[in-house]
Amino acid sequence: MLEVVQPGLFSTVQDRGRTGHYAMGVPPSGAMDLFAHDAANALVGNDPSAATIEMTYVGATLTFREFTVVAVTGAGVTAVLDGVRVPPWTSQVVRAGQTLAFGPMTTGVRAYVAVRGGIDVPPVMGSRSTYVASGLGGHHGRALVAGDVLAGGDLVAPGSWPRGAVSVPDELVPRHPAELEVRVVPGLCDYRLTAAAKELLYSAPFTVSTEANRTGYRLAGPPLDFVAREAPFGAGADPSNVVNLGYPVGSIQVPSGSELIVLVRDAVTGGGYATVGTVISADLDLLAQARSPDSVVFVPVGIETALEARRLRAARLRRVTELLHA
Amino acid sequence: MSRLPDGSRLSFGADEFLFVELSEEMSLQTTLRVIAITDELRERDVLGVVDVCPAHASYMLRVDPDTVDPRDVEGLLGEVHAGHADGQRLTIRARLVELPVFYDDPWTLETLMRFRDRHQAPELSDLEYCARINGFDDVQDLIRAHSSNPFIATFIGFMPGNAESYQLVPRERQLQAPKYLRPRTDTPERALGHGGAFTTVYPVRGAGGFQLLGRCAVPVFDPEHRLPDFDGRIVLPRAGDIFKYRPIDGAEYDDIRTAVADGSYRYRISETTFDLPGFLGDPQGYNDRLLEALRDA
Numbered sequence: 001m002l003e004v005v006q007p008g009l010f011s012t013v014q015d016r017g018r019t020g021h022y023a024m025g026v027p028p029s030g031a032m033d034l035f036a037h038d039a040a041n042a043l044v045g046n047d048p049s050a051a052t053i054e055m056t057y058v059g060a061t062l063t064f065r066e067f068t069v070v071a072v073t074g075a076g077v078t079a080v081l082d083g084v085r086v087p088p089w090t091s092q093v094v095r096a097g098q099t100l101a102f103g104p105m106t107t108g109v110r111a112y113v114a115v116r117g118g119i120d121v122p123p124v125m126g127s128r129s130t131y132v133a134s135g136l137g138g139h140h141g142r143a144l145v146a147g148d149v150l151a152g153g154d155l156v157a158p159g160s161w162p163r164g165a166v167s168v169p170d171e172l173v174p175r176h177p178a179e180l181e182v183r184v185v186p187g188l189c190d191y192r193l194t195a196a197a198k199e200l201l202y203s204a205p206f207t208v209s210t211e212a213n214r215t216g217y218r219l220a221g222p223p224l225d226f227v228a229r230e231a232p233f234g235a236g237a238d239p240s241n242v243v244n245l246g247y248p249v250g251s252i253q254v255p256s257g258s259e260l261i262v263l264v265r266d267a268v269t270g271g272g273y274a275t276v277g278t279v280i281s282a283d284l285d286l287l288a289q290a291r292s293p294d295s296v297v298f299v300p301v302g303i304e305t306a307l308e309a310r311r312l313r314a315a316r317l318r319r320v321t322e323l324l325h326a
Numbered sequence: 327m328s329r330l331p332d333g334s335r336l337s338f339g340a341d342e343f344l345f346v347e348l349s350e351e352m353s354l355q356t357t358l359r360v361i362a363i364t365d366e367l368r369e370r371d372v373l374g375v376v377d378v379c380p381a382h383a384s385y386m387l388r389v390d391p392d393t394v395d396p397r398d399v400e401g402l403l404g405e406v407h408a409g410h411a412d413g414q415r416l417t418i419r420a421r422l423v424e425l426p427v428f429y430d431d432p433w434t435l436e437t438l439m440r441f442r443d444r445h446q447a448p449e450l451s452d453l454e455y456c457a458r459i460n461g462f463d464d465v466q467d468l469i470r471a472h473s474s475n476p477f478i479a480t481f482i483g484f485m486p487g488n489a490e491s492y493q494l495v496p497r498e499r500q501l502q503a504p505k506y507l508r509p510r511t512d513t514p515e516r517a518l519g520h521g522g523a524f525t526t527v528y529p530v531r532g533a534g535g536f537q538l539l540g541r542c543a544v545p546v547f548d549p550e551h552r553l554p555d556f557d558g559r560i561v562l563p564r565a566g567d568i569f570k571y572r573p574i575d576g577a578e579y580d581d582i583r584t585a586v587a588d589g590s591y592r593y594r595i596s597e598t599t600f601d602l603p604g605f606l607g608d609p610q611g612y613n614d615r616l617l618e619a620l621r622d623a
Contacts, residue, residue, distance in 0.1 A: 022377035025483045133532050134486050187327045187337030188345050234352025234523040236504035243352045246379045246386035248339025256507045270483035272505050278340035306341040
């Protein structure tokens, strides 16, 4: 059990997200940087389904009411346990009454705090993830506030035991460079873009704007032109309009060609702007740590590369999990 | 992007989604074909397919790539499409639901005025703009056209509770409007929006790109299960629901809000079927009979 003394800028309870309700308009939610979330869980010996606390830009201050093991991963952040610095990507024993205080993120955007057994909030539609827009899941469907008390769960991995000082080796810790490449599978409605616009999309640098959150990342870049047409019935007259359709998580849209938006884990599940490609799931982790004015270059890849990147991420996570059995 | 044998576009939404577009334009025939295809895909319960998401003229599948390679689903889609070649399996179960709407209300007006820099016609309100581009002299004529014939929900999505609905009138009488040039970052809860040829009630406050016409007095999203007509679900709309938007004034709006707040509000709902050939044969007569059934409910 832990008490939120200060919530930080925007902290929510998240797990790996919900599936099976997308058709009703319920997005997956879940940790924005899934690798960091999964690694935090692994470091404290949790089952992968356990929930962590996702902190954004400025970390929280948490007081623990019982003995536990914690780990913080993701963005670079100063963590202090009763005045003593705690190393990142490392499991840490915490005694009852101790306070863990986080500073602002120094690199990246989102840091994850895992507690042994997970954060226990009531699952909603099969997940503990917070979806703030509709007030679903998490702790009362909202971001954490000072005074919230969160119960610990019992979702521990079989055969694991609580121990501190287990660290993820440096070569497995993702970096958060200010210039990043994000891989995209082209397609969806990209027939709407001119050939020149497609070339720009995959060569020009785009700058992450300050409007970048759990629903979408807005990026500024060169205008992208659409193929001239007579609007299909029901689409609307703007060249970027389509008859409303489903949006994949990670899909890219360019409303009016002037502003690029990557839809992420709390995004709407559909709408009326042409989508032109989808960020591969492994690289959504990188984007989740990008902040204004970081620079993004989109790299077109095939489905086979997207699947291979997913396998590589899973293999990296397995190496983290094996640390606990070493 | 590739093509299924029937010409539908298929592409991968990276590793977790398949996107299939049957047509770039809206028609009831295409929508009912999408419903038939996605119903069958859902019934087949394909291993690794975790969500089947129909839209107006397209659909998506969400897959778990750790269970199924998304490329392996393509053959199945061709087969299922071939089994629903003409889309004429065209009677669906439907509910008629009346939604009371305060058109030209003060709240959506206040919101839309804050986003004129994102609008095609900054000097007009959304209602004035929609009236003008649809050939009406007066916003009251637009409101009459919007509220006199019902709409059928053809895309459940966007957010929980959202149901994009298509008016049951011939194509030449459809009200059309572009979405905002850039989406608003704010919309009041229960705002009535119109974009493309579709109307929706925004379930909760949030971003949006539809033209704002009014505000619905009753919720379409009820996460706390306060209203009995949600039948234990958190969202009111179901695919195939037929909505009648009934114009109300500010006083009735306030009365209905009071009834919603104390949990006593009952929606006017009637069970029916929707038969596409029947509708296409006599649209106005068909609608008149539907609305008569609703009045008797």
